[in-house]
Amino acid sequence: MIWLLAAQRFPPPEFTETGHKLPGFLAPLPRGPWMEHFDVIVLLMALALASWLALRGRSRRGLVALGTFSVMYFGFWRKGCICSIGSIQNIAQGLADSSFGVPATVLAFGLAPLVFALLFGRVFCSSVCPHGALQDLMLIKPVKVPVWLEHGLRLIPYMYLGLAMIFAATGGGYIICQYDPFVTIFRFSGSALMVSCGIELLVFGMFIGRPYCRFLCPYGVILGMASNVAKWRVRITPDTCTQCRLCEQSCPFDAINPATIETPSRTVKTDKRRLAAMILLLPLLLVSGGWLGGLTGKRLAHKHRTVSLAERIYLEETGKATDTTDASAAFRATGAPVENLYADAQSVRDRYVLAGRWCGVWIALVAGGKLISLAIRRKRYDYEADQTRCVACARCFKSCPQELQRLGLPVPEGAPLAPPNSPAIF
Amino acid sequence: MNNDSKLNRRSFLGAAGAGLLALTGGLAGCTKRTDNAKTGKSPLDPRFTYDVSQFAHTDPAQLLYQETASIPTGFEDPKCIAVGPNNTLFIGGDRGVKCFDPNGRLQSAITLADKPIALAATGTRICVALKDHLEIFAENGRQLARSEPLGAKTYLTGVADSGQAIFLADAGRREIIHCDANGKLLNRFGHHGDGNPGFVVPSPYFHVLLGDDGLLWVNNPGRHQIEAYTADGRFELGWGAPSMAVEGFCGCCNPVYFTRRPDGKFVTSEKGLNRIKIYDAKGNFEGVVAGPEHLVKDLDLAKKACANCQIGFGFDVACDSAGRVLALDPAAKTVRIFAPKIA
Amino acid sequence: MKRRDFFLNAVRSATMVGLGGLFASFVHKAKADGKVWQIDPWKCTQCGLCATECVLEQSAVKCVHSFDICGYCRLCTGYFEPQPNSLNTAAENQLCPTGAIFRTFVEDPYYEYTINEPLCVGCAKCVKGCTMFGNGSLHLQIRHNVCVHCNECSIARACPADAIHRVPVDQPYKFKSRGEQV
Known part of the structure; x- marks a missing residue:
């Protein structure tokens, strides 16, 4: 409208006496694109270094140093944005809305850790992610979380991921960024609520290892899944596991799976029955999850700007509200027809319901998968890092007598060094 | 996963319980977050908000007029209004001028190549000021004359016609243009110096009016004045003072429009706080025709509803022989008629 | 194990x-270049949320001045209180709660108004005053030297006019200017 009617503007005054010239605009620029590219290079180098340190160098000290660097660079220097955790929302929105462009930098931040996870496991989490590294550095006295609670809380990130994807894909906002507890610490500012959440989580994290990574981080879910098919992975022992159980208590994140012991056949039988039941139950779970998700999506749609505006305008149009809000006044000032707004709101609602259904199916799948996995027993002969949960922090390495021997350090008395007569896996 | 089979059920229950808890908690948190924008209130301390609402109310004792009728103009972007001696109503807008009879019935229309910005009607002819030139029409719509373009910086916003001479207000160059009866440029005047205060025109609202007293009346919005000049460009007098209060002219540059009643009293129109007021012939405040609360419900809305009101939103005013005030509402795109209250 | 590896x-x-x-x-899409957040001043309703919703202690939104649409008024409604005691730079006459606007005499009767950005909190009080009565030459913009470039701008989330959007990094400002004005 403005552009169509644009005419040469009414001229400013002339300063005939002083010949004063109009000052121009100051337009301080954002960081140049090359700086963004530099960040990507730093990210890739840090990922490569972390992979080497965790898998070949086996150096906890090196990872701590790299983590400190990441906290300083990606956290305090770069003020936390763009981070890999948040970038998945841009990618989701880009996938859902083809007109939404995702900058290459954001893509690189979202995908590079994933590629590394497919090859080397969650090395990103170990010391490249500023959130993870910050919590890792803060952990001083790990306390073990009860197993049942650990397993329960571990499901939250899956749901959080699902919800975040609903909001991102429908253009409803980036809740991962909005409720990011640590970015407030990196910036030394933020809403009072999020600052206190961040500080509380950090204090909490002094005793409970990496609470955000384990019980909240949605990106960790994706990396965990990728890590499951990793080509190379963190191994506790550099040699052969002697099942000495010395590493059992070394992991503060409950990510070490012990070697299996013989289970009584009675339990195996119950397990089999339970497994069959679970597999039969799964489709029902998925359908009801999708249905519930659709309902949830419909409710969540009220949060969307367009929908809440349309609802407000509807109230005003039907005379149920006599005053206006800032938003409704601003909308009316645009002169856009109300019908278009209603139509937009309806399409947003539809998208929410669809996204909600997918999210419901996803959560049901996770829950079902969890139940099934509880019923499955895989034989394990060694003490291994859990591929989903291990964040490659390298804490367990030095608990292994083989590692101490490799490093030429004194080995605890009585620790078995020679491999016992057990079936070797190699 | 677990080396104790008893843990299965417990972890299952724990998982379900914690999961449900988290889901409900998350959803509650999501819906609980109230939007600051929704409440319509700024969370800022009042000293950070601009508030002139105390000036937006009119004392009923000062209200001399009441709205009696309105005439739709049919223009997308109505711009100017003039009333002829026989109460014929001329409205300029979009790319034309429309002529209405005193009852609001459309009589005729003139099509223009560009947007009319100001009108003067003498009863025999109509002078239309376009951005950089003047066009003169007979009442039947036949073009009588057309001036040369008056220069690149010229931005005409006002016109007055005595029959023998035409005066144009050039907001772009902040001067008055004196033309002969056919629109031929004779003289430009009004610059600062030689006893002239100089015109301060921050936005394109600058008008001229020929009084029965033989003086040329001009609004000088940047100085918050209505000024009188002789036909040869000598400053005679000026009145008006800045004030948000009803007696003065509000804001940075007001009044934006003015006219005179048949009895010689001035009718002024202001933007910002939209108000139309009456001053006597000496410039003493008499009363209010319509206050902000009568003219616009929501200034932001009104501004946006008017395609051409990004700078200023004002009501052009004209008076008919009965002393009624006709105000051109650029948002409603109507002429709103205010008649004196019967005491 | 072979099958598993495969x-x-x-x-x-x-x-x-x-x-x-x-x-x-x-x-592959052309839109893959960088984005930054910016305010569309024509959509802005001066609600004041820019001052409070930014993640920074002091908002990255500042008032900027389009000199070429300014009237250089002696009585600037963006500078003076609605009913100033006198038209001078005394603090009690100034509208800006942080005193972030400078008023300098150019020539009679024109005055120039400049923003001291480190003092500006982005409350839009002056913008409202200028836009309501004047030409609207004072307007809000996100300053990219202050902005931390959040992935999602928290002011954009709160903006009732939906005036804040991502813009290409090579055109990071949306100044009000002569060209686009009616």
């Missing part, structure tokens, strides 16, 4: 290919 390799390769395709499809 399976893992297949899944891994498929995922890699998928990610590569995703990357290529996005980068």
Whole structure:
């Protein structure tokens, strides 16, 4: 409208006496694109270094140093944005809305850790992610979380991921960024609520290892899944596991799976029955999850700007509200027809319901998968890092007598060094 | 996963319980977050908000007029209004001028190549000021004359016609243009110096009016004045003072429009706080025709509803022989008629 | 174990290919260049949320001045209180709660108004005053030297006029100017 009617503007005054010239605009620029590219290079180098340190160098000290660097660079220097955790929302929105462009930098931040996870496991989490590294550095006295609670809380990130994807894909906002507890610490500012959440989580994290990574981080879910098919992975022992159980208590994140012991056949039988039941139950779970998700999506749609505006305008149009809000006044000032707004709101609602259904199916799948996995027993002969949960922090390495021997350090008395007569896996 | 089979059920229950808890908690948190924008209130301390609402109310004792009728103009972007001696109503807008009879019935229309910005009607002819030139029409719509373009910086916003001479207000160059009866440029005047205060025109609202007293009346919005000049460009007098209060002219540059009643009293129109007021012939405040609360419900809305009101939103005013005030509402795109209250 | 390895390799390769395709499809689009947040001053309703919603202690939104649409008024409604005692720079006459606007005499009767940005909190009080009565030459913009470039701008989330959007990094400002004005 403005552009169509644009005419040469009414001229400013002339300063005939002083010949004063109009000052121009100051337009301080954002960081140049090359700086963004530099960040990507730093990210890739840090990922490569972390992979080497965790898998070949086996150096906890090196990872701590790299983590400190990441906290300083990606956290305090770069003020936390763009981070890999948040970038998945841009990618989701880009996938859902083809007109939404995702900058290459954001893509690189979202995908590079994933590629590394497919090859080397969650090395990103170990010391490249500023959130993870910050919590890792803060952990001083790990306390073990009860197993049942650990397993329960571990499901939250899956749901959080699902919800975040609903909001991102429908253009409803980036809740991962909005409720990011640590970015407030990196910036030394933020809403009072999020600052206190961040500080509380950090204090909490002094005793409970990496609470955000384990019980909240949605990106960790994706990396965990990728890590499951990793080509190379963190191994506790550099040699052969002697099942000495010395590493059992070394992991503060409950990510070490012990070697299996013989289970009584009675339990195996119950397990089999339970497994069959679970597999039969799964489709029902998925359908009801999708249905519930659709309902949830419909409710969540009220949060969307367009929908809440349309609802407000509807109230005003039907005379149920006599005053206006800032938003409704601003909308009316645009002169856009109300019908278009209603139509937009309806399409947003539809998208929410669809996204909600997918999210419901996803959560049901996770829950079902969890139940099934509880019923499955895989034989394990060694003490291994859990591929989903291990964040490659390298804490367990030095608990292994083989590692101490490799490093030429004194080995605890009585620790078995020679491999016992057990079936070797190699 | 677990080396104790008893843990299965417990972890299952724990998982379900914690999961449900988290889901409900998350959803509650999501819906609980109230939007600051929704409440319509700024969370800022009042000293950070601009508030002139105390000036937006009119004392009923000062209200001399009441709205009696309105005439739709049919223009997308109505711009100017003039009333002829026989109460014929001329409205300029979009790319034309429309002529209405005193009852609001459309009589005729003139099509223009560009947007009319100001009108003067003498009863025999109509002078239309376009951005950089003047066009003169007979009442039947036949073009009588057309001036040369008056220069690149010229931005005409006002016109007055005595029959023998035409005066144009050039907001772009902040001067008055004196033309002969056919629109031929004779003289430009009004610059600062030689006893002239100089015109301060921050936005394109600058008008001229020929009084029965033989003086040329001009609004000088940047100085918050209505000024009188002789036909040869000598400053005679000026009145008006800045004030948000009803007696003065509000804001940075007001009044934006003015006219005179048949009895010689001035009718002024202001933007910002939209108000139309009456001053006597000496410039003493008499009363209010319509206050902000009568003219616009929501200034932001009104501004946006008017395609051409990004700078200023004002009501052009004209008076008919009965002393009624006709105000051109650029948002409603109507002429709103205010008649004196019967005491 | 061989079968398991084969399976893992297949899944891994498929995922890699998928990610590569995703990357290529996005980068292939012209929109893959960087984005920053900016306010559309024509949509802005001066609600004041810019001052409070920014994640920074002091908002990255500042008032900027389009000198070429300014009237250089002696009585500036963006500078003076609605009913100033006198038209001078005494603090009690100033509208800006932080005193971030400078008023300098140019020539009679014109005055120039400049923003001292470090003092500006982005409350839009002056913008409202200028836009209501004057030409609206004072307007809000996100200053990219202050902005921390959040992935999602928290002011944009709260803006009732939906006036804040991502803009290409090579055109990071939306100043009000002569060209686009009616």
